[in-house]
Structure formats: C-alpha cells, structure tokens
Amino acid sequence: MAHPLLAVQGLYKAFLLHLIDGRTISPLQEVSFVVEPHEHFLIYGRSGIGKTTILKCIYRSYLATAGQIWFASQRFGRIDLVQADESAILQLREQEIGYCSQFLRVLPRVSALDTICEPLYRQGMARDHAQAIGRQWLSQLGMSPELWQASPVTFSGGEQQRINLGRAFIAAPRLLLLDEPTASLDGETKQLVVEMIRAAQARGTAVISVSHDLAVLGPCADQQLALL
Amino acid sequence: MERPTDDWLLRVEGLSKRYGPGCPSCSRLTGPEAGTSQCPRCGTVLACVAAGLSLRPGEVLGIVGESGSGKSTLLQMLNLAVKPDSGAIWYAEPGGGTPIDLLRLNAYSARRFRNDRLGIVHQRPELGLNMHFSVGGNVAEKLLLAEWRHVGKIRARTSELMAQTELPVERIDDAPGTFSGGMLQRVQIAKALASRPALLLLDEVTSGLDLSVQARVLDLIRRIQWEEQITMLLVSHDLGVIRQLARRTIVMKSGHIVESGLTDQIMEDPQHPYTQLLVSSAL
Amino acid sequence: MSQSDEQLYTFGLIDEDAKREIRRSLLKAVALPGHQVPFASRDMPIARGWGTGGLQITLAIITPTDTLKVIDQGDDASVNAVNLRRLITRTTGVATTVDTKAATLIQSRHRIPEERLRSDQILVLQVPMVDPLRWVEPNLERATVMHGEADYARMWVYMYESVVKAGDLRIASQYPVIVNSRYMMDTTPIPRWDVMRLHMAETLFLFGAGREKRIYAVPPYTPVAPLEFEDYPFRTEYQPGQRCARCGAEESFLTSHFVPGPHGGGAWVASCSDTSYCDQRLTGQG
The missing domain is CATH 3.40.50.300 (P-loop containing nucleotide triphosphate hydrolases)
Structure with missing residues (x-):
C-alpha cells in the first residue's frame, strides 16, 4: 500500500x-x-x-x-x-516542500521579478527561462508590469501578499x-x-x-x- | 584513512585550540556555562573546544557569536593559518577524489592549498592586503602564486575580477591606501576569488562599514554566491548579516559550539539560552 | 716582509677552525644550491662591506698551488682589488695573475669575467646584500620561512609592479633568480649581463656576505632561471651598436668613464668592464 x-x-x-x-x-x-x-x-x-x-x-x-x-x-x-x-x-x-509565511519578508534592493523567481533559481533553472515563467505569474497575479522591477518592500500589503503567494506556488512543490x-x-x-x-x-x-x-x-x- | 564523502566539501571533527599550559580544572571552569573561555586557575584560553561541522558544496554556513567566542579562531584554523592542537579537517574535492586531512599537509602543500582552494576576506583589509603594492598587484598575487607568468593575461583577469566586484577597473594600479573601506573589502573579495577557490572564508567582512556600504558589500557577496555557487563560511557577530546569506548557522559561545541548525530555526526556535539571548537582542 | 713576520700568521691568515667552519657552510651551500647558509664571519683586517665575505671564502679554500685573480667591477687594478690581492698573497704566497684563463681561483665583486670559465676554476663573489626577499619582507625571520616554503608570490608581485610602473623589468643588478627550481637567490650586484653565465655553468660559484654572515653557492651544471614574464622576458643590458672604445668589442659588458679633454670639457667613453679581456684583445692574445 x-x-x-x-x-x-x-x-x-x-x-x-x-x-x-x-x-x-x-x-x-x-x-x-x-x-x-x-x-x-x-x-x-x-x-x-x-x-x-x-x-x-x-x-x-x-x-x-x-x-x-x-x-x-x-x-x-x-x-x-x-x-x-x-x-x-x-x-x-x-x-x-514550499512554505508561504503570513507576511512577505524580502530583501530590499531585490526586484519583484527576482523575488518571485528565486525558488526557480534555487532549483537551478536558467535565469531567462525562470524570468519568463516569473513574468507569467506576475501578470496572472494582476501585478502591473511597471512594478516588476521595483522592490516589493515598497508595495502595499495586498501586493506583497500576492508576491508572497506567487513565490510559493511558482516552484510547484x-x-x-x-x-x-x-x-x-x-x-x-x-x-x-x-x-x-x-x-x-x-x-x-x-x-x-x-x-x-x-x-x-x-x-x-x-x-x-x-x-x- | 579514507572517509565516505556523503557529498560534503569540508568536514571538521573535534577541532580544538588552546593558548596556555592548561590544568586539570580547565575544562570544568570554562565553557558556555562558566561564561568564559579562560581558565581562572591557570589563565589558559580554550579558544575552541572540539568544534565539528560539515559544509556541502555550494552552501553558505554562518558562524555567529560574540567576540571571544572562538569563531575567528575556528575560521583561522580552517584557513590553515592557526594550527589546531587536535582534530581533523577533511576536504573532499568536488567531483570525487579521496578526502584529505588538511592538517596533515606539510607547510608547502598547505600554503599551496590555501592559495588554490581557499579564499579569505578579513575584517581589516590590511590583514588581507599588502598596502605597499597596488590594488592590481594584490589581486595578482594569487594568480602569480598559481604560476601565471603573463603580465597581459594577469591584468586581463585582474580587470575582470575588479569588474565583477564592482571596482573601478581604471584604478587597477592605484595604492590600496587611496581606496575607501567598502572598496577595500571588494578588493579583498576580488583577490579571494582570483584562484576560483572551493571555499570562501568571510570574517566579519561588513563590521565597521557604514550601513549603506555594508548592504552593498553583502549584495555583492550574495550575487557572487549565486553566480559562482561558491561554498562560503561566514563569520559574524551580527545575526542580521548571517540571516541574509546563510541557510545554516552555528552558534558559538566561550569556545564551544552551543547550537547549530537551519538559520530560520535558529532565529525562530532557538534552543540554547545563549542563542535565545542573542536572538532577543537583535535590533 | 721578513721570514719571521710571516710566521705570525697561519697559511691564509684565518685560523684552521674558522676555515673548517666556513668549508662546512660551503659544503652545505653546494648541497642546497641557492640556499643561504649562515656562517660566523670573523673579523678581518678590512672593514665589513669591503669584501670580507668573499675574502673569507677565498682564504678557506685557497691552496698553495692555486693561481689567484682578484677583480673589482671587472678591473684587476682597482684599489679594492689590489688591496685584497696583496692581503691574500702575503698570507698565502700563492701566484697571482690577471689572465682569467690562467687563474684557478677568482675573487670578484660585481662581475663574472667575459671569458668562459672552466670546471677547474672557482669564482668567489663578494655579496653586499643577501636576501632577494628584503624588498618585500624586511623581517628576516619571516623571509626565512618564506624561503623554507618556497613562498615567492610576493616577489613575483614585486616583479609585476616593476613591469606595471616602469613598463619593463627595471632591475639593473641583484636580479632575482630561481636556482635549481627551488630557492630564490639574489645574483649579488652582478649586472643582468652576467646572470645567465650562472646557468648550467661548468664552474663552481661561491657567494660570501661578510656583513650579513651568509654563504650560498651555485654548483656546476645547476639550472638558474631569472624571474621573467612570458610577455616581458628577461633581458640583458645589451644595446645594438654598442662597442668598446678601446678594443672594439661588441659582445662585452661596458662601463663608461668621463675622459677630460685637453682644453677642458671632455666626453663619456664606454669601454670593457673586464680589463683583462680588453687588454688581451688589444694585444691580440684573446
């Protein structure tokens, strides 16, 4: 069994x-x-x-x-x-195993795109490929493209939570x-x-x-x- | 003696270093409970007692502790600069090969190993750099030791390293004395990376720097770790620095490792009283 | 000098125990080519820094059947060479010569003679400063460790900096070499011109530094490699078109003298540094 x-x-x-x-x-x-x-x-x-x-x-x-x-x-x-x-x-x-905490905790100076792609980078995925997937997720999460290069630190609570969830789901654990x-x-x-x-x-x-x-x-x- | 590698790069067993004659009471009167590494009876300092750790290829391990906790002694022993009284430092070249005990190397081979496979960045740049040579000369030292004998190629590689560490390449021939503290840390990092080492040792690299400069140096280290997948051992008294870079952390106090674990576990569920104090003292 | 005066000295001035100590150091130096061997360095009747290291070696190894040549800057007639020669002959009674080919033992400062030396000859060089690492590590103890571990990276950085700053390896004399692929050695103030004469030579070269109390050696057939870069190779002082004003030699190391004119003024004139070589070319014996 x-x-x-x-x-x-x-x-x-x-x-x-x-x-x-x-x-x-x-x-x-x-x-x-x-x-x-x-x-x-x-x-x-x-x-x-x-x-x-x-x-x-x-x-x-x-x-x-x-x-x-x-x-x-x-x-x-x-x-x-x-x-x-x-x-x-x-x-x-x-x-x-993926984990999505209640609050997004990220480094300043790292863009939303890189933040959401990080689990893919860690899995050893090529940067270009990872970022293509990352962009898909960002638009699916309703994040406007002008925010993609900004740091999530500057985002509202709701936006941060979307990045947080995206990061957890993207790796498909x-x-x-x-x-x-x-x-x-x-x-x-x-x-x-x-x-x-x-x-x-x-x-x-x-x-x-x-x-x-x-x-x-x-x-x-x-x-x-x-x-x- | 052969050891199974179990996919580690470095495996440290029972590493101890003491300064002084020692007496029968030393081990009883020192340590985390006693709150000191110096024996009150004979004055001997048990700087590092039976330290053990292992490092997987590509991982960043943090060592945190207050000054006098033995973290720098441990680092200097791993840098083969301080000779331990006992213990072993097993090294397994990535991609196979028989593990070797670095402490059994003769002085010549040890220096060779240190140059080729290790890189170190000190808190104080003058410990890692020769202030009489140019910045380029300092970085070139590792290449020259690795028997690079072509000035043009040496300068090309040095420029490449300077660019990688965000240093102004046109200042390759300037004296280190004309560089700022943050830039000197970059020079040290460039030098450390010159031989494409298997292990990078970082000793309080951002202590004493302005906060904004600190952040940029840490960003650089993170980027390099990312790009080169280089194994790092990061010593700091600052949990904030450790948390940014290390996924596993060792906590030292009074010469002993009191706790080790995943960095988030150390931060969120510290077990040892000292670690709890350390975490609760974070700003 | 009367017969009774000479009895005041042993053969070769210094006592037999001192000679034995020097010979032991010499044997060690020959066994470890390029390695600096300490020796006691006795007081000599000339001041330290005026060739006492070379003199002690010469006196320790000279035999009554030797034929001695003493030169200073290639010159047999300079004051220092004359003084040293006089001291050695008075205390040993050996024959002297200015002819390089006729000499069995040559003491020299600054030069290796132009004529090719043979296996039955020994060249003793006076050394002012011993350690090539002094430029990069003033602490002798640390420099000794560096030699012990063949840790010469810093000297290589020094060479690199020399190229970067001057655009070339601007080291006129005391050029560092690696002897027998192991020890870094200073070539004493011999010019770069003579450095390659040490390489795989038939002759035994002995180096003595009286002030610094060190002896080292390059035995026959020992590889001697100057520090150089692939794109900045070691070069001698040779200038195309150079020639000696006296004998016309184009392939010798030249020094220049200021020759005053008959009516004031004057001019710099280049001539062979090795005077015996020059003289022999002039008389047609060379």
Missing part, C-alpha cells in the same frame, strides 16, 4: 524560555493527521491555538518536541522531518504550506488564491493551509482539521 504524502503522528511542541526563568509554553497540544497527494488540507481555529506551529514544525523552522512527521519524499523515500538532517531538509525545501493565505486580501484576490490552490492541486501539489477564514477556504478543502 502506498504511504500518504504526509503523516503527522503525535506532534507536540513546547518552548522552553530560558530568559523567562526557564518557563515552558506549549502552544500546540498533541496532533495527528494524514495528508494524501493532491489534497487540500485545511487547519482552522482561533489565533494562538498553534496552527502556524504545525506548519513550522513540518517545515522545520521549529524543532518538534515530540512526535513524528513522515513525508513521502521523491528523493529520500519515507523520511521523518523531525529527525532528518539539515541538508536533507534544505534539499526538500528546494525541491519538494509536492507539498505546499500556506499560513493564512487570504489574510489582508480583498474579496477578489481571495478568490484568486482559491483558484491558485485548485490549479496547484491539479498540477499534483498537496496543500496544507492554515486559516481562520473558513468561509473562503472551507469550500475548497478536501479535509478539515479544527483546532479547539
């Missing part, structure tokens, strides 16, 4: 804060779930409940305190993202982690996000999104996990 793309088992995260008298805080209670390929998996719940913590543990920005996260990697086979060595994680981030993808977006752009998720699924990407916006993302989710 084929393994699921992602199997989270007994994931638990606690932070030991040495600077505050060694206090421990645990934003996330034990959680387990399974994500199949092509699936859109929605995690929802109020803020502070540990939705983002799950994504960050999968992406290894956080070190899980307990539990396993089994990922069916093309390159490494079945691999526990909690234990995998750093270089494996870096390769997975380049080739198989096998697993895409989206943190509040529709926050700070207008209704029209929210629909655009839903379409992007659907298109990504059609291309073979499984999406895990984290949101409190059940109204927009709920209808397009194959599975939902409520954190209470």
Whole structure:
C-alpha cells in the first residue's frame, strides 16, 4: 500500500524560555493527521491555538518536541522531518516542500521579478527561462508590469501578499504550506488564491493551509482539521 | 584513512585550540556555562573546544557569536593559518577524489592549498592586503602564486575580477591606501576569488562599514554566491548579516559550539539560552 | 716582509677552525644550491662591506698551488682589488695573475669575467646584500620561512609592479633568480649581463656576505632561471651598436668613464668592464 504524502503522528511542541526563568509554553497540544497527494488540507481555529506551529514544525523552522512527521519524499523515500538532517531538509525545501509565511519578508534592493523567481533559481533553472515563467505569474497575479522591477518592500500589503503567494506556488512543490493565505486580501484576490490552490492541486501539489477564514477556504478543502 | 564523502566539501571533527599550559580544572571552569573561555586557575584560553561541522558544496554556513567566542579562531584554523592542537579537517574535492586531512599537509602543500582552494576576506583589509603594492598587484598575487607568468593575461583577469566586484577597473594600479573601506573589502573579495577557490572564508567582512556600504558589500557577496555557487563560511557577530546569506548557522559561545541548525530555526526556535539571548537582542 | 713576520700568521691568515667552519657552510651551500647558509664571519683586517665575505671564502679554500685573480667591477687594478690581492698573497704566497684563463681561483665583486670559465676554476663573489626577499619582507625571520616554503608570490608581485610602473623589468643588478627550481637567490650586484653565465655553468660559484654572515653557492651544471614574464622576458643590458672604445668589442659588458679633454670639457667613453679581456684583445692574445 502506498504511504500518504504526509503523516503527522503525535506532534507536540513546547518552548522552553530560558530568559523567562526557564518557563515552558506549549502552544500546540498533541496532533495527528494524514495528508494524501493532491489534497487540500485545511487547519482552522482561533489565533494562538498553534496552527502556524504545525506548519513550522513540518517545515522545520521549529524543532518538534515530540512526535513524528513522515513525508513521502521523491528523493529520500519515507523520511521523518523531525529527525532528518539539515541538508536533507534544505534539499526538500528546494525541491519538494514550499512554505508561504503570513507576511512577505524580502530583501530590499531585490526586484519583484527576482523575488518571485528565486525558488526557480534555487532549483537551478536558467535565469531567462525562470524570468519568463516569473513574468507569467506576475501578470496572472494582476501585478502591473511597471512594478516588476521595483522592490516589493515598497508595495502595499495586498501586493506583497500576492508576491508572497506567487513565490510559493511558482516552484510547484509536492507539498505546499500556506499560513493564512487570504489574510489582508480583498474579496477578489481571495478568490484568486482559491483558484491558485485548485490549479496547484491539479498540477499534483498537496496543500496544507492554515486559516481562520473558513468561509473562503472551507469550500475548497478536501479535509478539515479544527483546532479547539 | 579514507572517509565516505556523503557529498560534503569540508568536514571538521573535534577541532580544538588552546593558548596556555592548561590544568586539570580547565575544562570544568570554562565553557558556555562558566561564561568564559579562560581558565581562572591557570589563565589558559580554550579558544575552541572540539568544534565539528560539515559544509556541502555550494552552501553558505554562518558562524555567529560574540567576540571571544572562538569563531575567528575556528575560521583561522580552517584557513590553515592557526594550527589546531587536535582534530581533523577533511576536504573532499568536488567531483570525487579521496578526502584529505588538511592538517596533515606539510607547510608547502598547505600554503599551496590555501592559495588554490581557499579564499579569505578579513575584517581589516590590511590583514588581507599588502598596502605597499597596488590594488592590481594584490589581486595578482594569487594568480602569480598559481604560476601565471603573463603580465597581459594577469591584468586581463585582474580587470575582470575588479569588474565583477564592482571596482573601478581604471584604478587597477592605484595604492590600496587611496581606496575607501567598502572598496577595500571588494578588493579583498576580488583577490579571494582570483584562484576560483572551493571555499570562501568571510570574517566579519561588513563590521565597521557604514550601513549603506555594508548592504552593498553583502549584495555583492550574495550575487557572487549565486553566480559562482561558491561554498562560503561566514563569520559574524551580527545575526542580521548571517540571516541574509546563510541557510545554516552555528552558534558559538566561550569556545564551544552551543547550537547549530537551519538559520530560520535558529532565529525562530532557538534552543540554547545563549542563542535565545542573542536572538532577543537583535535590533 | 721578513721570514719571521710571516710566521705570525697561519697559511691564509684565518685560523684552521674558522676555515673548517666556513668549508662546512660551503659544503652545505653546494648541497642546497641557492640556499643561504649562515656562517660566523670573523673579523678581518678590512672593514665589513669591503669584501670580507668573499675574502673569507677565498682564504678557506685557497691552496698553495692555486693561481689567484682578484677583480673589482671587472678591473684587476682597482684599489679594492689590489688591496685584497696583496692581503691574500702575503698570507698565502700563492701566484697571482690577471689572465682569467690562467687563474684557478677568482675573487670578484660585481662581475663574472667575459671569458668562459672552466670546471677547474672557482669564482668567489663578494655579496653586499643577501636576501632577494628584503624588498618585500624586511623581517628576516619571516623571509626565512618564506624561503623554507618556497613562498615567492610576493616577489613575483614585486616583479609585476616593476613591469606595471616602469613598463619593463627595471632591475639593473641583484636580479632575482630561481636556482635549481627551488630557492630564490639574489645574483649579488652582478649586472643582468652576467646572470645567465650562472646557468648550467661548468664552474663552481661561491657567494660570501661578510656583513650579513651568509654563504650560498651555485654548483656546476645547476639550472638558474631569472624571474621573467612570458610577455616581458628577461633581458640583458645589451644595446645594438654598442662597442668598446678601446678594443672594439661588441659582445662585452661596458662601463663608461668621463675622459677630460685637453682644453677642458671632455666626453663619456664606454669601454670593457673586464680589463683583462680588453687588454688581451688589444694585444691580440684573446
């Protein structure tokens, strides 16, 4: 039997804060779930409940305190993202797992085009080819061409979020982690996000999104996990 | 002794360096918990204790820590300029070949290796440059050591390197003393790149520069890393600099590596008390 | 000089222990061509800097059957050459000559004679400054390490800068060479003209620096390569059309003298630096 793309088992995260008298805080209670390929998996719940913590543990920005996260990697086979060595994680981030944070964090002095193309550059794609794809995405995201050479630092929140999403989708990873993808977006752009998720699924990407916006993302989710 | 490469360029094992006679209490009275690398009993400095790391080809590894944490000692040992008391530095030439322990090379081969395969950029330009020679002569030194014996070709390559590092090529024959701090870092980078090294060591390269100049030097380093896919080891006390360039980071304190991990994990989920302090102290 | 005066000295003035020490250093120097070997450098009855290094080597290796020639700037009759010759002959009693071909031991400053030297001859050169690296590394200890590791990049930068600044390798004398593909050596103040005479020569060349207390050597058949660039090759001082005003030689190293005219004024005249060579050409023996 084929393994699921992602199997989270007994994931638990606690932070030991040495600077505050060694206090421990645990934003996330034990959680387990399974994500199949092509699936859109929605995690929802109020803020502070540990939705983002799950994504960050999968992406290894956080070190899980307990539990396993089994990922069916093309390159490494079945691999526990909690234990995998750093270089494996870096390769997975380049080739198989994408992450879109809640806020775009980019370097000033880098153009919107280069920002959105960066994941492709990292995959070793030739610059010209990558930029052709990048331009397509920028116009699809409704970014006017005069902005393409400007730094996203100067953009509005909505524009920045579009660049942020474009960057995550462009690499067509096998697993895409989206943190509040529709926050700070207008209704029209929210629909655009839903379409992007659907298109990504059609291309073979499984999406895990984290949101409190059940109204927009709920209808397009194959599975939902409520954190209470 | 042969080692499996597992696709690494450099693998450091148990690298230690101490300055002083040492005493039985040294290791107990120094380290991150004691908050010092100097033994209060005998005065010995345990500058670097059992450091281990590995570098994959093309990756940028950051080393962060306060002054006296041992990060520069570690870098100088990797530059084969400071001889460790113990440990090994395995080097595997990209594309195969038997890994060699750089610490077993004789002085001649070590210098040759340093010239051909390593490049270093120091915080203070006068450590990396000969202020009596012209800028072109300084860059040419690496080419001359690699037995380039054609002045025309040397100047062509030097000009190319100066252009790549955004230096005014027409000033090739000027003395380094007439260049600004940011430009001198570029000259050092040009020199370091001259031999197309496998590993570039960067020691606090932007410390002491104006903020705008700092940003441009970092942009340059990022661009070069991008274009040449060069492996880099970046030492800085500034997490901001590390975050811009390095995808993996090592945190040092009082001669010890206290934590290592993906840079975003170090920033977002630091484990060691010192790292938590460091991250919370970022401006 | 009476018989009793001569008894005050051993053969060759310096004592046998000193000679033995110098000979040991010489053997080491021959074994490591181009490598600077330290030696004690005794006080001599002439001032340091006036050829005491060469003199000590000569006195350490001279034998009663040797025929000695002493030259200074190619000239057998200059004051320094005459003084040194007198000192050596008075303390050894060896025969002297000005004829390069007749000499078995030649002490020289600044020149290698024009006539090709043979394997049965030894040329001793007086060295004012030893280390070619002094231009780029004034610290002797560090320079010694550089020699030890054959770390000559900085000297090459110096040569590069010389080309860039002057458009050519503007080093008149003390031209640096690599001996036996290993050590960088200063060629003492011999002109570039003579540098290639060291290369694969039949003769043993010994270099002594009394002030700096160093001995080095280029043994016979040792490759000696001047530092040069492919596009700026090593060149001698040769000028097309040059000739000696006395003997008419076109293939010799010339020096110029100011010859005053009979009614004031005067002119610069070029003639062979090697006087014995010049004289022999004039008398038709050469």
